[in-house]
Amino acid sequence: MLKILVVGGAGYIGSHMVKFLARAGHHVVVLDNLSTGHADSVKYGALVIGDMADTALLDTLFQAHQFDAVMHFAAFSLVGESVSDPAKYYRNNVSNTLSLLDAMVRHGVLHFIFSSTAATFGEPRTERIDESHPQNPITPYGRSKLAVEQLLEDYDKAYGLKSVCLRYFNAAGADPEGELGERHEPETHLIPLVLQVAAGRRAAIRVFGTDYPTPDGSCLRDYVHVQDLCAAHLLALEWLRRHDQSHRFNLGNGDGFSVLDVIETAQTVTGRLIAIERTARRPGDPARLIADAASAQLNLGWIPEFRELNRIIEDAWRWELINS
Numbered sequence: 001m002l003k004i005l006v007v008g009g010a011g012y013i014g015s016h017m018v019k020f021l022a023r024a025g026h027h028v029v030v031l032d033n034l035s036t037g038h039a040d041s042v043k044y045g046a047l048v049i050g051d052m053a054d055t056a057l058l059d060t061l062f063q064a065h066q067f068d069a070v071m072h073f074a075a076f077s078l079v080g081e082s083v084s085d086p087a088k089y090y091r092n093n094v095s096n097t098l099s100l101l102d103a104m105v106r107h108g109v110l111h112f113i114f115s116s117t118a119a120t121f122g123e124p125r126t127e128r129i130d131e132s133h134p135q136n137p138i139t140p141y142g143r144s145k146l147a148v149e150q151l152l153e154d155y156d157k158a159y160g161l162k163s164v165c166l167r168y169f170n171a172a173g174a175d176p177e178g179e180l181g182e183r184h185e186p187e188t189h190l191i192p193l194v195l196q197v198a199a200g201r202r203a204a205i206r207v208f209g210t211d212y213p214t215p216d217g218s219c220l221r222d223y224v225h226v227q228d229l230c231a232a233h234l235l236a237l238e239w240l241r242r243h244d245q246s247h248r249f250n251l252g253n254g255d256g257f258s259v260l261d262v263i264e265t266a267q268t269v270t271g272r273l274i275a276i277e278r279t280a281r282r283p284g285d286p287a288r289l290i291a292d293a294a295s296a297q298l299n300l301g302w303i304p305e306f307r308e309l310n311r312i313i314e315d316a317w318r319w320e321l322i323n324s
Contacts, residue, residue, distance in 0.1 A: 002237075003027045005067045005109075007052060007100060008074030009045070010037025012182050013115065013171055013226055017071060019044050019180065020230035029065055031057075032074070038183055052096040055103065062107035069111040069237055070104055072097065075145065078188060079119070079284075082141035093144035098151065105159045111240050112152070112163040113233055118250070120146040120167060123286055130292035131167075131248050138284055149248070156246045164236040166229075168251040169291045173225040173312040174319035181319030191223070191316050194263055198270040198317070199324040205274060207259050209281030220256035220288040225306035225315070235300040249300065252291025253307050261309065269313045 004021055008014040009030030014037070021028050021044075028045030031052070039047060050057045052074060061067075075093045076082070082089040104112065119142030120135045137143045155161040172191050174181030182192045196202040210217040232251050239247070257265075267274050296302045306312060 001025050001027055002068040003029070003065055004237075005029050005031060005061065005065070005070045006045070007031045007070065007072050008037065010034060010039060010041050010047065011073055012184065013229060014073035015041035015043075015180050016175055016226045017073065017230050017233055018042060019175065020227075020234060021045075024234060029061065029067075031061065036076070036184070041180060041183070043179060052100045055099055058100065058103035059106070062103055062109060067109050069113065069240070070100070070109060071113040071115075071233060071237075072100065073115045075115065077117070077141060079139050079141050082139050082144070086140035089140045089144045093141075094147045094151075097148050101151065101155055101161065105155070105161060110159075110161045111237070112161060113236055113240070114148060114152065114163055114165045116149060116165040116167040116248075117142065117145050118167055118169045118289060118291065120149065124289055127288065128254065128290050128292040129250060131250055131295055152246065162240055162244055163246050164240050165248045166232060166236060166251050167248065168224055168229055169222040169289060170224065171226055171229055172223040172316065173227065173306065174315045176227060176315055178318050178322060181316065181323065183323070190221070190259060190262055191266070191313060192320065194266045194274060195270070195313070195317055195320040196324075197274045198266060198272040199320050201324055203275060204277040205263060206277045206279050207263075208279055208285060210278055211281075212287040214258055214287055216258050216260045218259035219285055220258050220290065222252035222255065222290045223257055223262075223309065223312055224252050224304060225312050228304040228306055231305070232296060232300065232302045235302050239300050247299070249296040250291045250293050251296055251302070252293050253304055254291060254293055255307070256288055256290045257309050262313070265309050266313050266317070269310055269317055
C-alpha cells in the first residue's frame with residue numbers, strides 16, 4: 001500500500017483517479033480548493049480543502065502522512081479563459097505547482113505524476129503526435145503546462161525529484177459504475193455538451209467548421225476514456241518506482257473520431273435526435289489532433305480497455321441521465 005497525495009482530486013479526472021487508487025489498495029489524501037471540483041466527488045480517501053499555494057498547509061500534510069508520491073490534477077484548463085486571463089493560469093498552473101514541488105523537496109517526497117496535455121505541442125506537424133513532436137504551445141494554458149514540464153526537468157537535475165508527465169488528448173467518458181462523471185461549469189467538452197442536447201438541457205450542439213480536410217469536414221480528435229487514463233497514471237507510478245527516472249508519455253487511443261462521428265454515435269446510444277448548429281471554424285482549431293501512444297504501450301504496458309467511441313459515450317450518457 002502506498003500513501004499518495006492527489007492534488008485536484010475533487011475534479012473530473014482527479015476524482016476518478018482517487019477511486020482507482022483506493023480500489024487498488026492505496027491510501028489516498030485529496031487536496032483541493034474546490035474552485036472547480038466538488039466535495040461530493042471525493043468518495044474515497046480523505047478530503048483536505050486547501051490550496052497548493054498554502055505552504056503551511058502543505059508542510060502539515062507532508063509531515064502528517066509521509067507520502068510516497070504526489071499526483072497533480074489541479075490545473076486550470078479552459079483554453080479560451082487562459083487567453084483572456086493568462087495571469088490566473090500562470091499563477092495557479094505554474095506558481096502554485098512550484099509551491100507544491102518545493103514542499104515535496106523539503107519533505108523528501110521525490111516521485112511525482114503530472115497531468116499534462118497535448119496542448120503543449122501546439123499545431124500538429126504530423127498525423128499522429130508522439131513524444132518527439134516539437135512543443136510549441138499557442139495558448140497560455142499550453143504554455144503553463146509546458147513551463148511545469150520544464151520545471152520538472154530542472155528539479156530532477158538539481159534535487160532528484162523524479163516525475164512522469166502524461167500528456168493526454170481528449171479525456172472523455174465517466175466511471176463505468178456510474179458514481180462519477182464530468183461536472184464542469186461552464187462545460188466545454190464535446191461529449192457532455194452533445195449529451196446535454198440529447199437530455200433536453202441544451203437546444204443544439206454547435207459544430208465549429210465543416211470544411212476541414214477530413215472525411216466529413218469536421219475536426220478529428222482522439223478521445224480516451226477517463227478510466228483508461230487512470231490506469232495509465234497508476235502504471236506510470238509503478239514504472240517510476242521501479243526505474244526512478246523521469247519520463248514523458250503521450251496518452252490516446254490513436255484513433256480519430258470527428259465531431260460528426262461523436263454526434264451520430266450519441267444519437268445511436270441515446271436513441272434521441274441531436275440538433276446541430278453549424279458555424280464557422282474557431283481560430284486555432286487544428287483539423288486533426290491524434291496521439292501516438294506507442295511509447296506508453298511499450299514502456300508502461302498500457303493498453304486502453306475502453307477504446308470504442310460508443311462505450312465512451314454509453315458511460316457518459318449513464319452519468320448524464322443520473323444527473324440531468
